[in-house]
Amino acid sequence: MNKAFETIAMAKVSTSGEEARSLGFLRKTDGITMNRDALLFDGKQGVLALEKLNYTPPREKGIRVVGKDGQGVLKLIIYSMKQSSWISTYDEKIARNLARVLCGGDVPANTRVTEQTLLDLEREAFLSLLGEPNTQERMQHMLLKGKPLRN
Incomplete structure (x- = not known):
């Protein structure tokens, strides 16, 4: 919790997906899209993949x-x-x-x-x-x- 507190309290920002991951803003399993123009497409593909797997959120x-x-x-x-x-x-x-x-x-x-x-x-x-x-x-x-x- 101390790391999260320090990151938020000191207003640390990331300049890349990998840096966001190292700061704890992203999980290891979160995808990173390098091309800004592909963000919407990649997001939609992720949602469609979850739907195919009949994903249900955990209780x-x-x-x-x-x-x-x-x-x-x-x-x-x-x-x-x-x-x-x-x-x-x-x-x-x-x-x-x-x-x-x-x-x-x-x-x-x-x-x-x-x-x-x-x-x-x-x-x-x-x-x-x-x-x-x-x-x-x-x-x-x-x-x-x-x-x-x-x-």
Whole structure:
């Protein structure tokens, strides 16, 4: 989880499919299309192949999360990063929101939560940060410059 936290908190981006895989954005089994013009075709072929195999998604069995205990560990890391001036005050705010989402919210360790619970936590954090001027500046900077803004 620490690697995922660091990747997201530091706004790491990939410049290739293989780099996306090494950052954990893609699974080993995910395909990579080198030709941008072939993306739609390759995606459609993948879906058609799944249909031929009568693919059904796996049943949801819940995701075990680290809850409040995990948040405590990540908050200690965040605190250390802030104290050493490695992150800004706003980075700290974002990282605390991220920690809550990744750890499954304010639940005891080893609680099983649904994927929807995690999506709801993510949406709540995203929408709360979206109204912040610093977030809007970061988003605009990323769209214009292609790299993260540290404000």
